[in-house]
Amino acid sequence: MTIRITLLTRSYADEVLAVYQAGIDEGNATFETTAPTWAEFDAAKLPDHRFAAVDERGKLLGWIAATRVSDRCAYAGVVEHSVYVHTAARGRGVAGHLLAALVESTEAAGIWTIQSGIFPENTASLAVHARAGFRLIGTRERIGRHHGVWRDVVLLERRSPVLQ
Template sequence: MQIIPMTAAHRDAVLEIYAAGIAEGAATFETEVPTWEQFDAGRAPDHRFVAVDDDGTVLGWVAVSPVSPRSAYAGVVEHSVYVAPAARRLGVGRALLDAIVASSEAAGIWTIQSGTFPENTGSRALHRSAGFREVGIRERIGRLRGVWRDVVLLERRSPIID
């Protein structure tokens, strides 16, 4: 497996993996897959990667978005990480998180945050293994298909950026 920068050439595979996560209903509030243009516009171009196998098949992806345009939050991003169902529990998610941590720290980003549904124990364990901590639970923060949902707020504060 290799971790490489995500490009438009990966669009179909990235959106297919995202669609699988949406369909499962345990990873996001989104209910429809965005167009590539929407996906691309919402994510920082220097901080998005795909994991590919030896044949070039995309196994998963990770990307960040700024949390705010305010200068005080310039070093805070929110990330998403998705792994193809057939590639789960093979170290893909951890490799992607390691890549986004290295990329963001090199750019002076001091905090990476994300949210996950409380029952997504796999994601929670993955994030803890990569140095994220659970900050707390944001209760009834949004609705998914008409049902209020809680979200566990996760964050990783860089130990090397003052």
């Protein structure tokens, strides 16, 4: 399978939201219960730090996008990201390619930290993030309720070795 990384644009909206909803439905990807509209998604994600992985036919395999963690100037170089892979494309390196693209774009923009909160049950995501250079910061215990159940979230970060 050929994996091509491209900017995530509106042309992928329906596929992005479908992959997002599939991740939501599985129960270990996010506290969200429904995917946002494209307008909400588009407004929340930084336009220079969102990418689509597509196959040779242009079909979406997965996506990654970043948001600011704070408007405070001290956190100008810190983003939080989400990465989702189509169920049929898992185990093929898609998330690794997307994380590499995000690291490249954020470092070029002077962003020194990428963080992510991952449910501890999502072992595949934890493993791909570790391979991409993310380190464990800690576990936020019982940080939120998800379908009536308190859930922990593992906080990971990748500090740029280039931007110190």
